[in-house]
Amino acid sequence: MFTLTVRDHMMIAHSFRGEIFGPAQGVHGATYVVDVTFERERLDEDNLVVDIGLAATVLHEVLAEFNLKNLDDVPEFHGRNTTTEFMAWVVFGRMADAIREGRLGAGARELTGLTVELHESHVARARYHGPL
Amino acid sequence: MFTLTVRDHMMIAHSFRGEIFGPAQGVHGATYVVDVTFERERLDEDNLVVDIGLAATVLHEVLAEFNLKNLDDVPEFHGRNTTTEFMAWVVFGRMADAIREGRLGAGARELTGLTVELHESHVARARYHGPL
Amino acid sequence: MFTLTVRDHMMIAHSFRGEIFGPAQGVHGATYVVDVTFERERLDEDNLVVDIGLAATVLHEVLAEFNLKNLDDVPEFHGRNTTTEFMAWVVFGRMADAIREGRLGAGARELTGLTVELHESHVARARYHGPL
Amino acid sequence: MFTLTVRDHMMIAHSFRGEIFGPAQGVHGATYVVDVTFERERLDEDNLVVDIGLAATVLHEVLAEFNLKNLDDVPEFHGRNTTTEFMAWVVFGRMADAIREGRLGAGARELTGLTVELHESHVARARYHGPL
Amino acid sequence: MFTLTVRDHMMIAHSFRGEIFGPAQGVHGATYVVDVTFERERLDEDNLVVDIGLAATVLHEVLAEFNLKNLDDVPEFHGRNTTTEFMAWVVFGRMADAIREGRLGAGARELTGLTVELHESHVARARYHGPL
Amino acid sequence: MFTLTVRDHMMIAHSFRGEIFGPAQGVHGATYVVDVTFERERLDEDNLVVDIGLAATVLHEVLAEFNLKNLDDVPEFHGRNTTTEFMAWVVFGRMADAIREGRLGAGARELTGLTVELHESHVARARYHGPL
Numbered sequence: 100m101f102t103l104t105v106r107d108h109m110m111i112a113h114s115f116r117g118e119i120f121g122p123a124q125g126v127h128g129a130t131y132v133v134d135v136t137f138e139r140e141r142l143d144e145d146n147l148v149v150d151i152g153l154a155a156t157v158l159h160e161v162l163a164e165f166n167l168k169n170l171d172d173v174p175e176f177h178g179r180n181t182t183t184e185f186m187a188w189v190v191f192g193r194m195a196d197a198i199r200e201g202r203l204g205a206g207a208r209e210l211t212g213l214t215v216e217l218h219e220s221h222v223a224r225a226r227y228h229g230p231l
Numbered sequence: 232m233f234t235l236t237v238r239d240h241m242m243i244a245h246s247f248r249g250e251i252f253g254p255a256q257g258v259h260g261a262t263y264v265v266d267v268t269f270e271r272e273r274l275d276e277d278n279l280v281v282d283i284g285l286a287a288t289v290l291h292e293v294l295a296e297f298n299l300k301n302l303d304d305v306p307e308f309h310g311r312n313t314t315t316e317f318m319a320w321v322v323f324g325r326m327a328d329a330i331r332e333g334r335l336g337a338g339a340r341e342l343t344g345l346t347v348e349l350h351e352s353h354v355a356r357a358r359y360h361g362p363l
Numbered sequence: 364m365f366t367l368t369v370r371d372h373m374m375i376a377h378s379f380r381g382e383i384f385g386p387a388q389g390v391h392g393a394t395y396v397v398d399v400t401f402e403r404e405r406l407d408e409d410n411l412v413v414d415i416g417l418a419a420t421v422l423h424e425v426l427a428e429f430n431l432k433n434l435d436d437v438p439e440f441h442g443r444n445t446t447t448e449f450m451a452w453v454v455f456g457r458m459a460d461a462i463r464e465g466r467l468g469a470g471a472r473e474l475t476g477l478t479v480e481l482h483e484s485h486v487a488r489a490r491y492h493g494p495l
Numbered sequence: 496m497f498t499l500t501v502r503d504h505m506m507i508a509h510s511f512r513g514e515i516f517g518p519a520q521g522v523h524g525a526t527y528v529v530d531v532t533f534e535r536e537r538l539d540e541d542n543l544v545v546d547i548g549l550a551a552t553v554l555h556e557v558l559a560e561f562n563l564k565n566l567d568d569v570p571e572f573h574g575r576n577t578t579t580e581f582m583a584w585v586v587f588g589r590m591a592d593a594i595r596e597g598r599l600g601a602g603a604r605e606l607t608g609l610t611v612e613l614h615e616s617h618v619a620r621a622r623y624h625g626p627l
Numbered sequence: 628m629f630t631l632t633v634r635d636h637m638m639i640a641h642s643f644r645g646e647i648f649g650p651a652q653g654v655h656g657a658t659y660v661v662d663v664t665f666e667r668e669r670l671d672e673d674n675l676v677v678d679i680g681l682a683a684t685v686l687h688e689v690l691a692e693f694n695l696k697n698l699d700d701v702p703e704f705h706g707r708n709t710t711t712e713f714m715a716w717v718v719f720g721r722m723a724d725a726i727r728e729g730r731l732g733a734g735a736r737e738l739t740g741l742t743v744e745l746h747e748s749h750v751a752r753a754r755y756h757g758p759l
Numbered sequence: 760m761f762t763l764t765v766r767d768h769m770m771i772a773h774s775f776r777g778e779i780f781g782p783a784q785g786v787h788g789a790t791y792v793v794d795v796t797f798e799r800e801r802l803d804e805d806n807l808v809v810d811i812g813l814a815a816t817v818l819h820e821v822l823a824e825f826n827l828k829n830l831d832d833v834p835e836f837h838g839r840n841t842t843t844e845f846m847a848w849v850v851f852g853r854m855a856d857a858i859r860e861g862r863l864g865a866g867a868r869e870l871t872g873l874t875v876e877l878h879e880s881h882v883a884r885a886r887y888h889g890p891l
Binding site: 106108110111112113122123125126127128129130132166167168169172219220221222 | 387433
Binding site: 259 | 766768770771783785828882
């Protein structure tokens with residue numbers, strides 16, 4: 100299996116609900132360095148997994164929806180804890196939609212899986228992997 | 232599948248037995264930067280894979296058993312080569328025990344797999360992955 | 364000249380005032396991975412720049428004042444933009460105070476300079492360096 | 496499952512054919528930082544996945560075939576786009592051959608899989624994984 | 628003193644003249660991950676070293692002049708070895724010009740120094756530092 | 760000023776004397792990832808700070824003296840604490856000697872300064888810088 104990974108980042112604020120979060124129940128924030136990995140069984144006729152330029156552009160567009168925002172103000176997330184692992188799943192969904200809509204090119208429909216990993220610091224990161 | 236990874240480290244001495252090890256048959260040492268990755272099919276009701284605070288605390292406790300030690304002096308390892316890959320397996324076992332004992336919280340029993348990766352330098356690392 | 368560097372991090376929310384900040388005028392956040400570098404002309408009798416255990420403990424205490432907070436709510440920062448470069452200077456001040464108060468040990472008074480570097484992402488970081 | 500990873504690099508020139516490559520159709524170049532990961536179900540009697548010294552030596556020999564070359568001049572690649580993902584597959588093939596030829600030691604024949612990952616920058620990398 | 632650092636990259640081909648270069652006398656290539664560090668004695672009224680958005684944009688423009696090129700084809704470099712250390716100096720010159728031309732904003736004229744560091748692999752990098 | 764940096768590593772055991780070291784008074788170990796930075800005011804006629812091949816070779820030879828050793832067994836270090844900062848100074852001395860002896864080429868005598876940085880983990884490192 101082949102994979103291609105591109106990296107970008109977003110800087111967000113949020114707060115969590117639930118005693119398990121301790122002081123993180125208050126408003127704080129994070130830089131998420133985001134790695135998106137595209138999977139494919141065979142390369143296309145250009146020897147590509149996916150057009151890396153389109154991949155980087157679409158990832159940047161997806162993250163722009165959240166970058167420099169307070170996630171507590173995003174209606175879709177009301178009543179949800181926007182943990183690192185949850186946000187990995189959110190970015191996965193946005194990227195999967197973009198692929199289905201053809202925003203990564205027609206060939207991207209041959210992709211079989213996707214991994215989104217968010218690094219929240221030098222000592223912690225979370226990932227969501229799923230099929231396409 | 233969701234994963235969460237936490238990082239810590241330990242600094243140990245050891246020696247190896249067997250001609251294949253060449254000069255590493257003498258007493259030398261290593262810093263192991265340790266990444267433990269917890270796997271889970273679905274997030275819990277707080278949108279977590281595992282309580283990251285407990286995960287970091289338990290990993291630190293597990294590594295404290297070996298940190299700043301000469302592994303040649305640990306009875307459990309007598310007659311065993313404490314290679315990087317072997318120590319990944321040892322840390323895996325300790326973390327799996329901690330999960331079963333409830334030290335990472337009741338919800339951690341929903342974890343389905345674990346990966347332990349030890350970085351021994353900027354050019355070498357080893358990993359053990361297994362189900363829980 | 365000798366230096367010793369220790370690393371820790373903090374996760375904060377904040378907003379900026381001024382058109383130059385564009386969308387960063389809204390509440391957002393950052394993970395700051397913080398490197399503090401201690402400078403000294405000669406090592407002490409133990410061959411140390413500073414007690415690394417104390418250095419890590421004091422840095423953690425200094426960052427705990429800000430970690431998991433919204434910096435907009437910190438009275439000391441009212442009317443100030445808590446940019447990465449500014450926060451590097453703030454951490455510098457706290458660490459310099461700690462050194463003067465003897466919290467890094469009596470020998471730490473031989474330190475001659477300090478650098479605080481905050482990494483805000485994989486593509487941006489800021490630093491303050493000054494004498495002690 | 497156990498894995499061991501070793502890292503090395505190569506610095507190459509090449510050009511691509513196809514409009515999708517835009518300005519990369521001209522001669523340009525890349526540093527590929529190469530991670531090769533060896534997989535094995537059980538450790539050998541020395542507690543090793545593979546002899547790390549042999550692994551590093553063979554990887555260096557494999558990369559020497561391409562390092563400091565213009566890949567456009569390599570007959571084997573005529574008419575092929577030497578993308579990062581393609582070169583990951585090429586290095587995989589060379590390493591798999593070396594394992595079969597016994598160049599990583601007799602025990603290396605117990606290896607069950609191999610991953611080759613090429614980092615082309617701080618924001619992009621590609622990987623090929625296959626069984627042995 | 629305060630500094631701010633931004634990172635980008637370029638992927639180039641080139642060849643060297645002189646026996647000291649050995650096989651690097653042939654056409655090969657490199658990814659240069661480029662860190663530009665801006666120095667300033669005091670922050671401006673917005674608590675900035677320099678507008679990080681402008682800094683990243685101008686760096687990207689400067690590198691675009693070389694990115695995806697064969698440096699052997701750049702007239703300015705004829706008869707010069709475009710080593711990593713030389714290219715650090717070239718990028719320094721371009722960035723210093725941009726600052727003088729006001730492309731990083733009027734306030735950037737308060738900058739006192741600049742460092743350009745090019746990482747050519749995980750084991751080698753070169754830097755040029757000069758006053759402004 | 761120009762600099763060039765090369766990286767290598769060594770894996771050593773040692774123990775410390777003095778209550779300040781706590782549990783590190785016992786035999787333990789470290790991987791030191793070593794960065795050596797060569798400084799020079801002007802490039803040579805080949806546009807080099809120093810021959811990078813020679814620099815890497817000599818650094819490897821210098822580290823081979825300590826790699827895979829127990830530093831407690833090195834006569835030169837008897838009665839000395841081989842802390843990270845001390846070992847940075849030791850490597851500095853060996854590299855400076857090599858430069859004076861011409862092992863980095865005749866041109867290396869134009870070098871004006873040297874920095875040796877030892878990374879002992881992902882959260883700690885130490886450095887010695889001096890003129891040549």
